Amino acid sequence: MTAPVLPGEPLRHADEVRSGPGTYVRGKSVVAAVMGHARTTPAADDADDKRPLVEVIKGPVVTGDATGRGGGTLLPEVGDEVFARVLRINPRQVWCEIVAVNGKAVNDASGFQGIVRQQDVRATEIDKVDMYESFLPADVIRAKVLSLGDQRSYYLTTARNELGVVQAKSPFTGEPMVPVSWQEMMCPSTQVKVSRKVAKVD
């Protein structure tokens, strides 16, 4: 049923089959566009187009499970839960680097840039948020994608109980701190409390 194919290889006549992922139509042929194995699947019974679908499957990565949205590059979408590392801070917003989307690591070396704006840090008293009391560079935060943002970065929000800082290092010893309330984390050896917008993790 499957045979190895290479880019440019004609698979079937374009009248007989539909062109699926990994193929394209050149003249009257459906042609492979990537290296992999060609697979023909019959059309669904209720489909308008009764021709079988030809696709080329790339190996060995089993795509389609990264975000549950079909294969390809892992891109954050609105509503996705992401983990991000804080890079830079100013009184209005923090810049961070998205390292995982829906629990899957982003493989792009540079990651994606995200921004948490002051009004998106928490749900209540949003005007009184002090960014420096909420995040610091090197914190790892859990956030939701609010919008695709501007050209450079995604807008993220931490305005929910389960969102916020999940890992922060102690400014004194560098060891991971322990959350004590939704606004504070504590250094385990010096017992000093530091303020953060802490995520509630079960």
Added chain:
Amino acid sequence: MEYVSLEGLRLDGRRPKETRRMRCELTALPGSDGSAVFELGNTKVLAAVHGPHECRRPSERLEDRLLVKCEVSMAAFSTGERRRRTKGDRRTNELSTFVRRCIETCVSAELLARSQLDVSIQVLQADGGVRAAAVNAAVLAIVDAGIPMQDTMACCSAGYLDDTPLLDLNYMEEGGGGPEVHVAYMPQMDRVVAIVTENKASVDVFERAHELALDGCRVASKLMRERMIEHAKHLWAMRQVTLRVKDDETGDEAKPISMET
């Protein structure tokens, strides 16, 4: 200097219409999205592909097609005498432009709009035919990365010395000052992508060298396709194993990340 002896043999013992031994290897560099090594006799070129990813500079972004960036560097130890080579000298710039334009023709650039593809080429050993080896390595790396393309591509050179058309010139023959033709060719579409000629050639000489180079492309392409099919089979076998392992897992794959407090 005598490039073709009375017996009809060249300096390295080949017949005029013989290529050197070709060898290729896919996924040579695990850190990249796709990579390949192409060897042509003593010439050895490594290509690595990163991407497609978001454009590093938003100002360079193309709204309707893929942005291809190509960088060629020669290793200090790549030629007979050791020499520290600066990046972006005239020769490597010209080579990277050639490779880039060949790639742009053969990938389906309109499918990957607003993204960027980086192709880095490292020349490990240069013994003539670097241009051909660089294109072949780049094509293999792109296929390995799974970038959609219209067709595969192969490149080969031919020259004309001692009134004889010679296929796949080596370093000594490239220094002979005769005309030299490089052809990049898509085998399935039967389409010539690029031709570069160095030194002056009459129409007659050019046509003979061009025909010979095309034959060389077909030889290179046959070998590359065999190797790629072999690699595809290997990947397929790996995929079957992965799928089987996934089936065995009892659905507790997506464990929530917990933090101990």
